[in-house]
Amino acid sequence: MKENHMMTAEDVAKELGVSKGHAYKLIRELNGELKKAGYLVIAGKVPKAFWETKFYGYNQSNQTA
16 A cells, blocks of 8 residues: 655644644644745645654654654
């Protein structure tokens, strides 16, 4: 099964225990940061790696396989 690298508003809502409306607001904010940094964004989705960095302080070098 293919691993999904993007989180949807439904994923964010479940993860944080908030409404989908609030999840969309958070995604817009995160995507704004990405866009300002020069990245392409997809409306209503946020990269899982960026999500983990912003909410949990993870980064790729801290994770072990």
